[in-house]
Amino acid sequence: MPEPRSRRDAVRNREAVFAAADALFAEGGSPEDVTMAGIAAAAGVGKGTLFRAFGDRAGLLRALYGARLEPLREAVETGPPPLGPGTPPRERVRALLDAALCFKVDNRHLALALEESGGASPYAADHYRSWHGLLKSVLEQLPGWAGSGHASFTAHALLAAVRADLVERLVGEDGVPREELRAQLGAHVARLLDGAADTRPAHD
Amino acid sequence: MPEPRSRRDAVRNREAVFAAADALFAEGGSPEDVTMAGIAAAAGVGKGTLFRAFGDRAGLLRALYGARLEPLREAVETGPPPLGPGTPPRERVRALLDAALCFKVDNRHLALALEESGGASPYAADHYRSWHGLLKSVLEQLPGWAGSGHASFTAHALLAAVRADLVERLVGEDGVPREELRAQLGAHVARLLDGAADTRPAHD
């Protein structure tokens, strides 16, 4: 079944909506100040179009987030070390969390909006499931972790440390510099994985 | 200045509102199904009364949460070990987190509602500040942690591991038993603090 190509105006509008929403989120205000009507207006589009294209607010946010996340996802799935598959597990865990942190820092407002969107906890989202699954499986490759039954919870706990609202609090409000935060997280991971307090920040 | 005692009907209503809201949250549904009008109706009270007494939704939630948290707060501040002040730091950190976890499990819906309430991130709330401050100061009593500059971030990361929505996901959706979760958290803390994977659950 050849999936029917979208009409040209449809893709144009979809693009416009993405750009507008992205701009509105990036421009700083609180996530709930970015309203559906506002996005529609900024994109020069009717509200109906928004809802037909994305279903609901959460759908729009997911789509945007997914698009932003795409490069990182690819780097993780089929890229070179330290993010890609061919990396020793200890190093990869650290790289993954560092990447997640950087992403959250750079897309704080969007991530924040997504996490507090629509009732369903962020833990139900596909992207969370996949990050957690990956992190868990990498943790299980560490010596002594394989059958311990702790990998899953540890993965949750590590991801919790880079939650968007915590990041926003630390970076946005407390003014912790990005590199400082990366160093802290790196040390945290190191301490957790092998008890040694290696405080070097993860490399780029 | 003798603070003017509230009128009798005022305190009666305040009490009724507390009880009603508490019941509605406890009875299970999603936090946003518990509406201000609903609480007012359940308490046999007008909406205006709610807003005058608590300011806004967030205020009501904070008040309820505070009341629920009171016994635990007291146990932590002036109680006997392992929660109270006279406890060795390693043990106390574990006890604090265990207590926080249990509290969140028992009051999931209320905690969830509070955390996602009203725009302001949960990290702005007083009770979060105080828990974080305490945890941080206890961490700093551990050998090697005093001037490391890692205590604050570690405290944030540990508290993130007992976030209400994570707890809700694990206990409420994935069906992880309470004791299992406590054991996981205990192991997590132990691993973080001294690298040893001590998997015994914290005692009551």
Add this chain to the structure above:
DNA sequence: TAAAGATACGGACCAGTGGTCCGCTTTGCA
């Protein structure tokens, strides 16, 4: 190129929320 059928548009509209307001009741004090 013209006409028709399908697809998408978009703004008026709806339901439900948090929050406000003000005439009326209750309370506490003299």
Add this chain to the structure above:
DNA sequence: TGCAAAGCGGACCACTGGTCCGTATCTTTA
């Protein structure tokens, strides 16, 4: 018992996410 003042409560408001359907646009076919 009288009388301020404090408190009450439901009608009301602003605003949100979400729906609907007549209309404009696009694509295809002759």
